[in-house]
Amino acid sequence: MIWHSDKSRSLETFYSTLLFRCSNSSILITNRLHSLLKILRGKQNVFQELMAQLRAADFDGNVTLADGRGVPQNDSEAVRWFRLAADQGYAPAQHNLGVMYRRGDGVPENDAEAVRWYRLAAEQGLANAQHNLGYMYANGDGVPEDDVEAVRWYRLAAEQGLAEAQSNLGVMYDVGEGVPENDVRAYVWFSVAAAHGRNWACGDNYQWN
16 A cells, blocks of 8 residues: 555654644654654655554554644544545544544544444454444444344454453343343353453544554
8 A cells, every 4th residue: 555645745744743742742752753754754655654653652542633632632634634544444544434423523423424434444353343333233323223233243343352342242142132132141241341341431432553
């Protein structure tokens, strides 16, 4: 996947701006920004290495436009940058773009678009996207309600260790939706979810790795 020169220049401008805004932030953040700029200025084919650098430093968890940590929150700008990465096939960005459409942050709320982006990320094996796609099927949001499909996506995410999906899969077994009712399997999935520290908040969270 190759970024054209105009995209590289845009990314360089973006990270240069972040560097200016974060000049008083932690050494980790500023060093990571310098590293990213060096990559951008020296290469045309930057996408994969750029994302590897972001993941390695947990940079996104410290400086993001989407949640306003490190820079002023700007949902429209977050959508723009998520889309650039999503269009290159980067699954976490596809998931995050789905979240933005689901919440109506920076774009008009659109469950069908949320489903489209969740699906693209889910098909690449991203657990959060698989869980959220299952949730959309379970509730008929953006797609016709389909409990069997909900169970399928919940299971894929649950088998990767995502506690929210494990808990929701337990619910499906408990009430017999999409699968035959089975108290033993419900108990097993609830127990596994509890062991993973199940957070009872709704699933549509940003994905950074």
